[in-house]
Amino acid sequence: MKLSLILATLLLAPAVTLAMTAEERGLEIAKEVDTRDTGFHDFKASMTMLLKNRHGEESLRDMRNQTLEVENDGDKTLVVFDEPRDVKGTALLSFSHKVGDDDQWLYLPALKRVKRIASRNKSGPFMGSEFAYEDISSQEVEKYTYKFIEESEHDGIASYLLERYPVDPNSGYTRQQMWVDKERYIPIKIDYYDRKNVLLKTLVFRGYQQYLDQYWRADEMFMENHQTGKSTLLTWKQYDFRSGLTDADFNKNSLKRAR
Amino acid sequence: MPGLLSAGEWSGYAELQGRYFPQDAAYENQSDHLISLAFQPEYYQRWDNGNQSLLVVPFFRWDSEDEERTHADIRELIWTYAGNRWEAQAGVGKVFWGVTEALHLVDTINQTDLVENPDGEQKLGQPLIKLSLERDWGILDFYTLIGFRERTFPGDEGRLRSNPPVDQDYAEYESDREERHLDFALRWSHYIGDWDIGLAHFNGTSRDPLFIPRFGNRGEIRLIPFYEQMHQTSLDLQATKGDWLWKLEAIHRSIDSGSYNAATGGFEYTLVGIADTDMDLGLLGEYLYDDRGDEATTPFQNDLFVGFRLTANDVDGSELLAGVIKDMDESSWMFNLEASRRIGSDWKTSAQIRVWSDIAEQDPLYSMRRDDYAELTLTRFF
Numbered sequence: 357m358k359l360s361l362i363l364a365t366l367l368l369a370p371a372v373t374l375a376m377t378a379e380e381r382g383l384e385i386a387k388e389v390d391t392r393d394t395g396f397h398d399f400k401a402s403m404t405m406l407l408k409n410r411h412g413e414e415s416l417r418d419m420r421n422q423t424l425e426v427e428n429d430g431d432k433t434l435v436v437f438d439e440p441r442d443v444k445g446t447a448l449l450s451f452s453h454k455v456g457d458d459d460q461w462l463y464l465p466a467l468k469r470v471k472r473i474a475s476r477n478k479s480g481p482f483m484g485s486e487f488a489y490e491d492i493s494s495q496e497v498e499k500y501t502y503k504f505i506e507e508s509e510h511d512g513i514a515s516y517l518l519e520r521y522p523v524d525p526n527s528g529y530t531r532q533q534m535w536v537d538k539e540r541y542i543p544i545k546i547d548y549y550d551r552k553n554v555l556l557k558t559l560v561f562r563g564y565q566q567y568l569d570q571y572w573r574a575d576e577m578f579m580e581n582h583q584t585g586k587s588t589l590l591t592w593k594q595y596d597f598r599s600g601l602t603d604a605d606f607n608k609n610s611l612k613r614a615r
Numbered sequence: 616m617p618g619l620l621s622a623g624e625w626s627g628y629a630e631l632q633g634r635y636f637p638q639d640a641a642y643e644n645q646s647d648h649l650i651s652l653a654f655q656p657e658y659y660q661r662w663d664n665g666n667q668s669l670l671v672v673p674f675f676r677w678d679s680e681d682e683e684r685t686h687a688d689i690r691e692l693i694w695t696y697a698g699n700r701w702e703a704q705a706g707v708g709k710v711f712w713g714v715t716e717a718l719h720l721v722d723t724i725n726q727t728d729l730v731e732n733p734d735g736e737q738k739l740g741q742p743l744i745k746l747s748l749e750r751d752w753g754i755l756d757f758y759t760l761i762g763f764r765e766r767t768f769p770g771d772e773g774r775l776r777s778n779p780p781v782d783q784d785y786a787e788y789e790s791d792r793e794e795r796h797l798d799f800a801l802r803w804s805h806y807i808g809d810w811d812i813g814l815a816h817f818n819g820t821s822r823d824p825l826f827i828p829r830f831g832n833r834g835e836i837r838l839i840p841f842y843e844q845m846h847q848t849s850l851d852l853q854a855t856k857g858d859w860l861w862k863l864e865a866i867h868r869s870i871d872s873g874s875y876n877a878a879t880g881g882f883e884y885t886l887v888g889i890a891d892t893d894m895d896l897g898l899l900g901e902y903l904y905d906d907r908g909d910e911a912t913t914p915f916q917n918d919l920f921v922g923f924r925l926t927a928n929d930v931d932g933s934e935l936l937a938g939v940i941k942d943m944d945e946s947s948w949m950f951n952l953e954a955s956r957r958i959g960s961d962w963k964t965s966a967q968i969r970v971w972s973d974i975a976e977q978d979p980l981y982s983m984r985r986d987d988y989a990e991l992t993l994t995r996f997f
Contacts, residue, residue, distance in 0.1 A: 441996030484930040
């Protein structure tokens with residue numbers, strides 16, 4: 357009896373794998389990406405955005421990022437702006453959620469005012485850049501449904517090509533095509549398709565480095581808008597993992613203190 | 616000890632401002648334009664692994680027409696200690712409470728620097744000691760306010776003034792301790808899901824003066840500000856529901872001259888990415904109420920505010936806010952427009968247009984009926 361059960365399991369196992377739908381396989385890969393990036397606890401980093409329009413005119417954004425991992429929910433993030441100078445000290449506190457709208461508070465230092473803002477606007481440009489808030493906010497598995505397309509090679513890296521579909525009807529995209537490094541389970545490129553299902557933007561991750569012997573972070577994220585000819589190069593610097601941040605560093609008082 | 620004291624950091628801005636008043640002045644010696652310069656440097660230093668910090672923000676303004684508007688202030692000179700789930704502050708500080716746009720009823724800690732702008736959004740620094748507890752059930756702030764700041768008022772030659780003008784050199788107080796009265800305030804604020812709530816109580820010198828007519832040195836009539844003692848309990852509430860923000864501010868104020876209730880409430884609805892662009896259009900509506908009615912010391916006793924906010928989300932951060940406040944009892948209405956955009960990374964231009972129209976004679980704004988103005992400001996940040 358017992359033996360036949362084991363035999364049956366052994367015989368059935370490959371069949372189960374084969375029977376896995378493209379959706380199940382896509383989800384499985386997304387979950388693996390998430391699992392491998394779980395447990396970092398917190399990090400601090402500085403971010404620079406170099407905005408370029410189609411005439412080559414440049415504009416710079418400087419900010420600092422603090423992120424705290426939250427168990428069973430999205431991350432908590434505090435972003436403080438240093439440049440341009442007129443928004444220096446402006447800070448954005450976000451509690452992202454796996455399901456539903458994120459909670460967001462904006463601190464305006466000139467008035468000392470903390471404003472709760474409508475976070476449904478996730479498709480608009482972040483600080484005039486080519487990144488939308490939804491592109492850089494906490495990438496939770498639950499925010500998309502998935503479909504495995506094929507195994508492919510991208511830039512000499514063996515990868516899985518997935519398609520993911522935003523669950524939120526307020527997303528600016530119908531779908532995204534994402535190339536995931538087969539070995540390290542990290543995204544290397546994402547194509548964004550707008551609400552009319554036309555290719556809008558491409559994001560390329562460059563210069564991955566490993567922190568704490570586990571967590572991969574790209575030094576550069578290059579976003580190119582195919583429809584406007586504009587681009588934004590987001591550079592991450594001075595990563596500091598497990599820097600000792602706690603929940604107390606992510607409230608309205610710490611938002612006002614951030615600067 | 617290495618790393619104990621990090622280098623201080625300087626920043627700030629300087630601005631050049633011009634205002635033009637198209638209508639003839641209502642009162643003698645008032646001019647039809649002004650040029651003004653302002654300078655606000657900022658020094659910030661943190662130490663003790665960032666747990667302690669000092670912020671120093673002096674402010675200076677020179678005005679070509681109004682000697683009362685040429686003034687200086689210490690906006691901030693404050694030491695902050697950030698503990699584990701608590702915070703202490705001492706010095707001269709600035710505090711904002713509230714959620715609504717047209718009027719800030721609940722915001723009471725800082726005095727209004729009225730000569731800066733008739734909208735009352737600019738504030739004078741307030742000497743204070745603050746202790747803040749950060750708990751799972753919200754943030755609890757205890758304030759001791761050491762000493763009182765008098766409101767600034769335009770001088771005889773300034774536009775946007777009352778008639779007769781206010782003489783701030785002879786302010787009077789209900790309290791024998793006058794401007795040395797110690798004020799106290801307590802505030803609890805928290806958020807629960809989509810809701811942000813603030814409850815506060817203030818006991819001390821009212822920031823809003825009454826005005827007593829008195830004869831000046833030359834036999835002319837002057838208004839003398841009289842500052843009463845008050846108890847004020849306030850509520851501010853915001854519900855953030857998708858693209859809708861629902862807002863309410865309400866106060867109950869007990870003063871010798873009569874207790875009253877006032878409230879402002881309304882919404883902001885944002886249309887995201889209008890007409891296939893990156894632009895957002897916010898529609899605003901608020902109702903302003905004061906149960907003293909005609910006896911109210913504010914012009915906003917039964918008024919409606921409607922407006923819109925256009926945010927371009929472009930590289931230059933272009934913004935436009937325009938609105939009308941209409942008195943539902945009188946003919947009076949006022950129109951406001953504020954627009955700004957960045958030039959490069961260090962400069963910004965902003966424009967303001969304010970129009971007061973059909974102001975009824977009994978309206979507190981009557982003396983400003985001819986003071987419509989357009990303002991252009993160029994700011995350099997450093």
